[in-house]
Amino acid sequence: MTAWLALGAIILMVAVYLGIGALAAGQLTRPKRTFDASLGPASRGLPYEDLRIPARGDGLQIAAWYIPSGENRRAIILVHGRDNSRTNGFVDQFVIFAGALRDAGFPVMMIDLRGHGQSADSRYYFGIRERRDILGAVDWLQGRGHQPGSIGVLGYSLGAASVIGAASEERAIGAIWIDSAYADIKTVIEGSWKVESGLPLAFLHSTRLMARLLYGFDFTASRPVDEIGRIPPRPIFMTYCRRDPMVRIAHCDRLLAAAPSAQTWIIEDCDQHTLPVDIVPDKYNHHALGYNLHPADYTAKVIGFFDSSLR
Numbered sequence: 001m002t003a004w005l006a007l008g009a010i011i012l013m014v015a016v017y018l019g020i021g022a023l024a025a026g027q028l029t030r031p032k033r034t035f036d037a038s039l040g041p042a043s044r045g046l047p048y049e050d051l052r053i054p055a056r057g058d059g060l061q062i063a064a065w066y067i068p069s070g071e072n073r074r075a076i077i078l079v080h081g082r083d084n085s086r087t088n089g090f091v092d093q094f095v096i097f098a099g100a101l102r103d104a105g106f107p108v109m110m111i112d113l114r115g116h117g118q119s120a121d122s123r124y125y126f127g128i129r130e131r132r133d134i135l136g137a138v139d140w141l142q143g144r145g146h147q148p149g150s151i152g153v154l155g156y157s158l159g160a161a162s163v164i165g166a167a168s169e170e171r172a173i174g175a176i177w178i179d180s181a182y183a184d185i186k187t188v189i190e191g192s193w194k195v196e197s198g199l200p201l202a203f204l205h206s207t208r209l210m211a212r213l214l215y216g217f218d219f220t221a222s223r224p225v226d227e228i229g230r231i232p233p234r235p236i237f238m239t240y241c242r243r244d245p246m247v248r249i250a251h252c253d254r255l256l257a258a259a260p261s262a263q264t265w266i267i268e269d270c271d272q273h274t275l276p277v278d279i280v281p282d283k284y285n286h287h288a289l290g291y292n293l294h295p296a297d298y299t300a301k302v303i304g305f306f307d308s309s310l311r
Helices: 002-028 094-103 131-143 158-169 185-197 203-215 249-258 295-309
Strands: 049-054 061-067 075-079 108-111 151-156 173-179 236-241 263-267
Touching (some): 002 185, 002 203, 061 131, 075 094, 075 131, 075 158, 094 108, 094 295, 108 131, 131 151, 151 158, 151 295, 173 295, 185 203, 236 295
Parallel strands (some): 075 108, 151 173, 173 236
Antiparallel strands (some): 061 108
16 A cells, blocks of 8 residues: 555656646747737838738748838848737847838848747747748748848847848858857756746756657757757858856857857846836846947948948
């Protein structure tokens, strides 16, 4: 009887451990949709086309805006981060940023990654499948006459990891700007696990297992550090906030070691407390806030980089 009770207790503990892992896997891989139509291109007086384009490879429908400019030879694709969208990127300033790029002569394509904004439902894949959305945008631009080497892509956080993956597979992408890109997602998840999940780190193992069983992928397989070396000699620009608690500066060092020709800009001051009001929850302070804290410098550097890098 004692042996059976012990076995039953073990089975119960394993079931609870895996059950909590399954719940955590569902939460970890479920995007939160944010989309505010009042922040679209029309709010800034920008001409645009409202599009639904197929992601490359799986045909998932991706919502996008194409904002033309007078000089249509070189184009830039903008890619938001986790739980953001075309309207809410850069803390609700993405369309303003896109307008500045258009004023500088670049047509701009803004996309909602799968599961975000107005795009088709999907789980997070931490850049593993989101790259297909960017590649679908590249296909659309090429169909409109944009030539290989004339297309640049800018992304931050999750978007930056997706941009690295897309550029590593597609030579038509002429240059990339990546903001707060992680070298591997496993390190980021481990570092923010307790804050984001409220669970002990031990449950990360059951969460990873259940994500594989339930959703068919290993989220720790997202390793941009293994892909970025395939992009040069095409230009890469990497920017980071020095004190980012989520994607620490060590990620920049690892990516730079894999692609030493990349240009870098380490922003010393990304503290939102220097603004009149906080713009993100404090746990996200210093994460990908470079544009919001230094919009003029950031915009000028992006324009200068793509102007000199795209054909």
